[in-house]
Amino acid sequence: AQSVTQPDIHITVSEGASLELRCNYSYGATPYLFWYVQSPGQGLQLLLKYFSGDTLVQGIKGFEAEFKRSQSSFNLRKPSVHWSDAAEYFCAVAAGGNKLVFGAGTILRVKS
Amino acid sequence: EAQVTQNPRYLITVTGKKLTVTCSQNMNHEYMSWYRQDPGLGLRQIYYSMNVEVTDKGDVPEGYKVSRKEKRNFPLILESPSPNQTSLYFCASSRLATYTGELFFGEGSRLTVL
Numbered sequence: 442a443q444s445v446t447q448p449d450i451h452i453t454v455s456e457g458a459s460l461e462l463r464c465n466y467s468y469g470a471t472p473y474l475f476w477y478v479q480s481p482g483q484g485l486q487l488l489l490k491y492f493s494g495d496t497l498v499q500g501i502k503g504f505e506a507e508f509k510r511s512q513s514s515f516n517l518r519k520p521s522v523h524w525s526d527a528a529e530y531f532c533a534v535a536a537g538g539n540k541l542v543f544g545a546g547t548i549l550r551v552k553s
Numbered sequence: 554e555a556q557v558t559q560n561p562r563y564l565i566t567v568t569g570k571k572l573t574v575t576c577s578q579n580m581n582h583e584y585m586s587w588y589r590q591d592p593g594l595g596l597r598q599i600y601y602s603m604n605v606e607v608t609d610k611g612d613v614p615e616g617y618k619v620s621r622k623e624k625r626n627f628p629l630i631l632e633s634p635s636p637n638q639t640s641l642y643f644c645a646s647s648r649l650a651t652y653t654g655e656l657f658f659g660e661g662s663r664l665t666v667l
Contacts, residue, residue: 475655477656485643485645485658490655543596543597544595545594
């Protein structure tokens, strides 16, 4: 069965520091991979997606993610974190035509 | 403005009292889905619909019903709510019936069942 693992429940970074959020997936075929962000009290918003092609994908708000098939990973990165990036981040894999499987989420805290 | 609208946003109810959470989208999307979010579990799919009158179970459908009589609306029905259905619920929609993962989410409905 398809699954997504986000090993870090919480991460705290200083404002201006770089960020990497980890995501590992389990899926037999070529995956469609996504990162969503959830700000407090809000619904989820799509940050970026990978379907095929270039394994480094750019998203909104200065985020990027790299697909590594050999490691079954799709880690999210940002070179310099802003206080407004504090939120919960979800990695997800499209498993078949009608289903999106989410990881448990990583809560990002930004300290000034 | 393109949006998915859920109501109510907050609800406290008692065990066994039927309730409906409405969901409406104004983007003419074919695909709609309901998720519940619980701490440490991420989002789990309850039901989804690929088009009008077409619905199917997700991972956690027990205790829930849905209907899709119109393209824009996808209500979630709890016939006899129980405390284990206390959760944060999200409705989402997508343009394509063949799902690509580009979901638009509502702001969520926080339900407490006493």
